Amino acid sequence: xxxxxxxxxxxxxxxxxxxxxxxxxxxxxxxxxxxxxxxxxxxxxxxxxxxxxxxxxxxxxxxxxxxxxxxxxxxxxxxxxxxxxxxxxxxxxxxxxxxxxxxxxxxxxxxxxxxxxxxxxxxxxxxxxxxxxxxxxxxxxxxxxxxxxxxxxxxxxxxxxxxxxxxxxxxxxxxxxxxxxxxxxxxxxxxxxxxxxxxxxxxxxxxxxxxxxxxxxxxxxxxxxxxxxxxxxxxxxxxxxxxxxxxxxxxxxxxxxxxxxxxxxxxxxxxxxxxxxxxxxxxxxxxxxxxxxxxxxxxxxxxxxxxxxxxxxxxxxxxxxxxxxxxxxxxxxxxxxxxxxxxxxxxxxxxxxxxxxxxxxxx
Amino acid sequence: xxxxxxxxxxxxxxxxxxxxxxxxxxxxxxxxxxxxxxxxxxxxxxxxxxxxxxxxxxxxxxxxxxxxxxxxxxxxxxxxxxxxxxxxxxxxxxxxxxxxxxxxxxxxxxxxxxxxxxxxxxxxxxxxxxxxxxxxxxxxxxxxxxxxxxxxxxxxxxxxxxxxxxxxxxxxxxxxxxxxxxxxxxxxxxxxxxxxxxxxxxxxxxxxxxxxxxxxxxxxxxxxxxxxxxxxxxxxxxxxxxxxxxxxxxxxxxxxxxxxxxxxxxxxxxxxx
Numbered sequence: 001x002x003x004x005x006x007x008x009x010x011x012x013x014x015x016x017x018x019x020x021x022x023x024x025x026x027x028x029x030x031x032x033x034x035x036x037x038x039x040x041x042x043x044x045x046x047x048x049x050x051x052x053x054x055x056x057x058x059x060x061x062x063x064x065x066x067x068x069x070x071x072x073x074x075x076x077x078x079x080x081x082x083x084x085x086x087x088x089x090x091x092x093x094x095x096x097x098x099x100x101x102x103x104x105x106x107x108x109x110x111x112x113x114x115x116x117x118x119x120x121x122x123x124x125x126x127x128x129x130x131x132x133x134x135x136x137x138x139x140x141x142x143x144x145x146x147x148x149x150x151x152x153x154x155x156x157x158x159x160x161x162x163x164x165x166x167x168x169x170x171x172x173x174x175x176x177x178x179x180x181x182x183x184x185x186x187x188x189x190x191x192x193x194x195x196x197x198x199x200x201x202x203x204x205x206x207x208x209x210x211x212x213x214x215x216x217x218x219x220x221x222x223x224x225x226x227x228x229x230x231x232x233x234x235x236x237x238x239x240x241x242x243x244x245x246x247x248x249x250x251x252x253x254x255x256x257x258x259x260x261x262x263x264x265x266x267x268x269x270x271x272x273x274x275x276x277x278x279x280x281x282x283x284x285x286x287x288x289x290x291x292x293x294x295x296x297x298x299x300x301x302x303x304x305x306x307x308x309x310x311x312x313x314x315x316x317x318x319x320x321x322x323x324x325x326x327x328x329x330x331x332x333x334x335x336x337x338x339x340x341x342x343x344x345x346x347x348x349x350x351x352x353x354x355x356x357x358x359x360x361x362x363x
Numbered sequence: 364x365x366x367x368x369x370x371x372x373x374x375x376x377x378x379x380x381x382x383x384x385x386x387x388x389x390x391x392x393x394x395x396x397x398x399x400x401x402x403x404x405x406x407x408x409x410x411x412x413x414x415x416x417x418x419x420x421x422x423x424x425x426x427x428x429x430x431x432x433x434x435x436x437x438x439x440x441x442x443x444x445x446x447x448x449x450x451x452x453x454x455x456x457x458x459x460x461x462x463x464x465x466x467x468x469x470x471x472x473x474x475x476x477x478x479x480x481x482x483x484x485x486x487x488x489x490x491x492x493x494x495x496x497x498x499x500x501x502x503x504x505x506x507x508x509x510x511x512x513x514x515x516x517x518x519x520x521x522x523x524x525x526x527x528x529x530x531x532x533x534x535x536x537x538x539x540x541x542x543x544x545x546x547x548x549x550x551x552x553x554x555x556x557x558x559x560x561x562x563x564x565x566x567x568x569x570x571x572x573x574x575x576x577x578x579x580x581x582x583x584x585x586x587x588x589x590x591x592x593x594x595x596x597x598x599x600x601x602x603x604x605x606x607x608x609x610x611x612x613x614x615x616x617x618x619x620x621x622x623x624x625x626x627x628x629x630x631x632x633x634x635x636x
Contacts, residue, residue, distance in 0.1 A: 113464075241486050247473070248480050252464035254430055259533070260453035260481035304513075305468025 102318020105292030127161020158279030215288035215341035379569035414590030453481035478532030
């Protein structure tokens with residue numbers, strides 16, 4: 001196809017180019033900076049405060065030691081252990097989970113053209129909940145190889161949930177989005193009912209089940225980070241690539257078709273990628289609410305509605321948001337911890353309400 | 364495609380294509396909506412499809428675009444559109460629906476820029492040529508001052524112009540418009556149709572539109588096709604198609620047809636009690 005337009009690349013490198021693109025780039029840069037700062041804050045703050053300078057020195061030392069460069073002024077032994085074995089994996093995992101949930105939420109909202117859509121909409125949450133509850137209640141083993149049985153079951157459950165919703169939706173009405181949405185709601189209701197049933201049969205596990213359902217990052221390890229990275233990486237890469245296509249889909253299926261896009265195929269691809277990201281995030285952190293729903297809206301208020309910008313921005317802001325929420329969860333009742341799901345809603349809801357209010361006043 | 368000066372950063376490239384519809388039959392479920400429709404639109408012509416509610420006007424447009432399953436053939440400059448990749452089809456034909464979906468939080472410039480989609484890889488950022496075409500189109504349609512405004516803040520007439528601009532940024536050779544004046548008052552309707560006519564004359568675009576308003580159809584289109592129950596019952600220059608007899612038979616309407624210098628006008632007449 002490009003062979004018919006040989007002169008298009010060269011030729012008119014025009015004056016229209018420089019003015020645009022600066023502001024979105026700035027916003028993205030700002031969000032990236034926010035994420036980095038949030039991660040540093042997440043590493044510094046805690047029951048055992050770590051001196052910021054020494055943390056940076058230790059990290060640089062670790063990174064540069066293969067090159068034979070030693071950086072002086074690092075942390076002592078205990079501090080290093082806290083940094084490398086507790087804080088760092090936890091902060092990394094929080095940023096990955098937050099990023100995955102937020103970009104999935106933005107993608108779901110785009111694909112369904114529905115501002116109320118969130119990553120848990122199509123049965124991912126209910127499926128994961130059922131999977132986790134089943135193994136917490138009945139599984140005789142705690143892990144398969146190095147991987148915990150609960151994350152595994154949650155991951156599988158989330159994918160099964162979304163798979164059922166897609167299958168039901170396709171049988172009922174093709175990839176037409178309202179049908180799919182309703183199918184997702186039906187599947188989610190069914191799986192949630194099954195989960196409640198299992199839970200009621202096993203009241204002695206209630207605390208553990210609830211603990212998982214409300215979301216937690218307390219037991220984060222490097223193995224979790226390594227486990228989620230490939231899946232999240234692939235899913236997020238696919239979603240980032242779909243931003244421009246989602247912008248086309250936003251004008252409606254017929255018009256998207258007239259612009260050369262296949263709405264059905266695109267919708268399926270985006271749903272699969274977003275569901276993979278969601279299932280991965282859920283498997284290591286439980287059901288952390290609010291991030292996937294609200295972060296995309298915050299982002300849209302900052303930089304407008306174009307998915308090509310909202311998706312990468314949601315990724316960064318979602319990561320930063322969850323790292324900060326986790327920080328709050330750790331320090332508010334220290335040494336005890338709040339469930340992070342409580343914090344995301346407790347901090348996030350008033351913040352979002354304020355944003356809505358400010359937006360309404362500006363108009 | 365060879366007529367099109369490739370990559371030229373202007374909306375005036377190309378020129379219209381000949382559209383042929385042969386034996387087009389389509390329906391919803393078992394209900395047949397279109398029955399062996401046969402139409403030809405010459406390059407640079409404007410065919411308005413008219414007909415009473417439910418006669419299949421929109422379905423005809425959607426079938427020509429390939430959105431609606433159908434039998435029969437649609438040919439653009441002799442090339443059948445069946446089996447043509449969607450992106451390639453999108454470089455021939457642009458479409459403005461009856462009620463366009465205007466996405467939230469999107470600027471007019473970005474919306475018009477969507478028209479460039481079939482001309483670049485789906486993942487690629489807009490190139491300089493894309494930005495140039497968008498800027499040219501917006502300039503021509505007087506949308507320059509609204510470039511950075513949100514679509515939702517534009518007036519109805521401006522929104523319709525933005526939809527038209529998006530279609531033109533597609534650099535199509537055929538423009539398919541479903542009720543382009545549906546939501547507009549008389550003055551704005553005339554402005555939009557004047558604009559379409561101007562673009563058609565300047566670029567030699569072929570225009571196929573449905574038009575609810577028979578007077579506007581008679582004044583602007585150079586040919587009319589009257590659809591009734593899914594069949595083309597009359598086709599030709601407006602003066603031949605718009606007759607009191609045809610309006611009575613197919614619309615069940617009482618009307619006089621007044622012939623003016625730029626085409627026939629339809630004057631509804633109340634029945635004597």
